[in-house]
Amino acid sequence: MIIELSEFFNNPSIIEVGPIKIQYYAITWLMSAIFIYLYLRSHEIIKNFGFSFDKTSDLVFTYGLFFGAFAGGRVGYMLFYGTEQLIANPLSLFYVWQGGLSFHGGLLGVALSFYIFSVKNNISFLKLCDALTLSMPIGLGLVRIGNFLNGELYGRATDGSWGFVFPTDYLSIPRHPSQLYESLGEGLILFFLLRFIYTKTKAKGVVCSSFLILYGVIRFIIENYRQPDSHIGFLIFDMSMGQILCIPMIFTGLLILNHSRKNV
Numbered sequence: 216m217i218i219e220l221s222e223f224f225n226n227p228s229i230i231e232v233g234p235i236k237i238q239y240y241a242i243t244w245l246m247s248a249i250f251i252y253l254y255l256r257s258h259e260i261i262k263n264f265g266f267s268f269d270k271t272s273d274l275v276f277t278y279g280l281f282f283g284a285f286a287g288g289r290v291g292y293m294l295f296y297g298t299e300q301l302i303a304n305p306l307s308l309f310y311v312w313q314g315g316l317s318f319h320g321g322l323l324g325v326a327l328s329f330y331i332f333s334v335k336n337n338i339s340f341l342k343l344c345d346a347l348t349l350s351m352p353i354g355l356g357l358v359r360i361g362n363f364l365n366g367e368l369y370g371r372a373t374d375g376s377w378g379f380v381f382p383t384d385y386l387s388i389p390r391h392p393s394q395l396y397e398s399l400g401e402g403l404i405l406f407f408l409l410r411f412i413y414t415k416t417k418a419k420g421v422v423c424s425s426f427l428i429l430y431g432v433i434r435f436i437i438e439n440y441r442q443p444d445s446h447i448g449f450l451i452f453d454m455s456m457g458q459i460l461c462i463p464m465i466f467t468g469l470l471i472l473n474h475s476r477k478n479v
Contacts, residue, residue, distance in 0.1 A: 219380040220366070243361030247354030248280045254353060260346035264338055278332045279347070283325030284316075284354075291320010295456055296444055318355075318434075319460040341420035341475070348426035349409050355430075356402020363394035370396070370440045393441035400433040420475035427468025431461040 252275040255261050256268055266274070293301045293308050295317050300307050329347060333340040362368045366383035370391025378389025405426070412425050435458050443455040450459060 218378075220382060238361075239364035240358070240361035240367075243357045243364075244280075244354075247357045248276055250353050250357070251275055251279070251350045254350045255346060258346055258349070260342060260349075264336075264343075270336075274329075274332060278328040279325055283328040284321040285324075287324010287327070288316035288318070288321030291317035291323060295320065295460065296447060319457075319464065322464075339419060341423060341471070344423035345413075345420065348423045349413060351426065352402050352406035352409065355405070356398045359394045359398035359401065363392065363398070368394055369442060370394075371442050390442065391440040393437060396437050396440055397434070400437055401430060405429055405433060418475050420471050424468045424471035424475060427464050427471065431465035431468065434458075435461040435465075 252272060255275060256266075256271045261271055289308065297307070325347070326344070329343055330340050333343050366381045369379070369381050369384060370393030372378075372386075373389045373391055375389055377391075379392045380387055380389055384390065408429055409422055409426060413422050438455050438458045438461075441455070441457070443449055443457075447456055449455060
């Protein structure tokens with residue numbers, strides 16, 4: 216079944232007032248932060264830390280969303296995907312209106328900002344990461360829907376038996392809706408897998424290490440259906456940049472899991 220998407224996907228702005236544009240992608244980012252906050256503020260790990268709603272809000276919106284996901288995601292994107300542009304014009308790092316956020320960069324940014332938060336509040340960094348990673352699939356699933364509505368990060372060409380034709384694709388050929396695959400895999404499936412693991416063990420660091428491993432594996436698989444960035448293409452062993460970045464992520468998860476099991 217081939218589905219031709221309407222021109223709506225060529226203009227993903229929900230509101231346009233002069234030069235100001237609010238896109239669906241931005242809305243899904245905001246929704247992600249709100250739902251993650253609502254989830255975390257009632258979670259037992261956060262309650263055991265004794266955080267107030269204000270402190271939880273600061274954790275999610277200031278440390279998690281702004282300093283972590285947004286700033287880290289932007290720096291990571293420019294380092295991983297826009298190196299030439301960054302070298303040619305270092306100020307392009309701040310051209311956020313042009314788009315460009317990297318999940319792996321955002322993850323590193325969140326990890327760093329949460330480490331600072333944990334030291335500042337004298338709490339366990341790994342336990343804090345357990346709570347965060349339990350909630351992260353909520354945001355990942357929503358943001359991938361935002362990618363779909365923006366008509367960006369679409370999949371590779373299909374054989375014609377199943378696919379979407381995106382108006383933003385200059386080739387106008389049927390492609391895998393890889394954004395929806397990622398929303399399902401990195402969002403819904405990952406959420407329930409982590410919840411299941413959490414019900415089986417409360418050992419510190421097991422959930423966050425499982426997140427790194429499972430996300431890395433799921434993303435690596437789905438990258439086989441996602442169109443690589445045109446200015447990068449395929450790299451070593453015909454892997455995309457996304458797949459290459461998943462390898463150290465999985466390895467780090469295995470190291471943390473091994474450490475957690477030894478300290479049960």
